[in-house]
Amino acid sequence: MRNWLFLTPLAKAGDLGLLPLRWVTGAFLVWQSHDNIFSAARMEEFVGFLGQFHFPLPELMAPLCVWAQFLCGIAFILGLLTRWAGIVTTFVFIVAVWMVHWPQDFPGWWPALILVFLGILFATLGGGRYALDTRFEPKRNA
Incomplete structure (x- = not known):
């Protein structure tokens, strides 16, 4: 009964939930x-x-930021180096919130803020079972 109350069986589909989240x-x-x-x-x-x-140095920061987003996007889609992409995404969008969105109201923060937390999620959870990372990561002892 408790399993259904807390929808515990859905936990088995967690990796399947990460896949479209990574893709989008x-x-x-x-x-x-x-x-x-x-x-x-x-x-x-x-x-x-x-x-x-x-x-500072917008001529350097612009391509650095753009390429970071582009490469992190590809990494999320493939599920390759997902944790690194999560860390970089978190950093880029913390800077965006701080430097650009800070004076805005909460709805103005929302897209960049969500990307901060998605970056944290992917940095901590990785890409899940359906990521290329699983082919290259060292296996953990059970």
């Missing part, structure tokens, strides 16, 4: 960064955006 998070990161990678004009706009928010 990764797809979002790739989607929001690809235009800056493939267009010099869009990258220049982003450099200006970072300058407007007083980022």
Whole structure:
């Protein structure tokens, strides 16, 4: 009875729940960064955006940020180096919340804040059973 009250059987599908979460998070990161990678004009706009928010060295920070998001997105989609991608995503979006979204109201924070916590989730849980990481990670003793 208690298993059904707390829906304990759903815990067996946790890895299956991580899979679409990784895919949609990764797809979002790739989607929001690809235009800056493939267009010099869009990258220049982003450099200006970072300058407007007083980022140090925006000419360096813009490509670093964009490539970090793009590569983390691919890593999440593949489930490869998922924990590293989670750490990098967490860092990038903590900086985004602090430098860009801080003066906004809570709904303005929401997209970047969710990416902070998704980064923490993937950094701590990894990619799950259906990630490429499982092929390369050392096996833990049971």
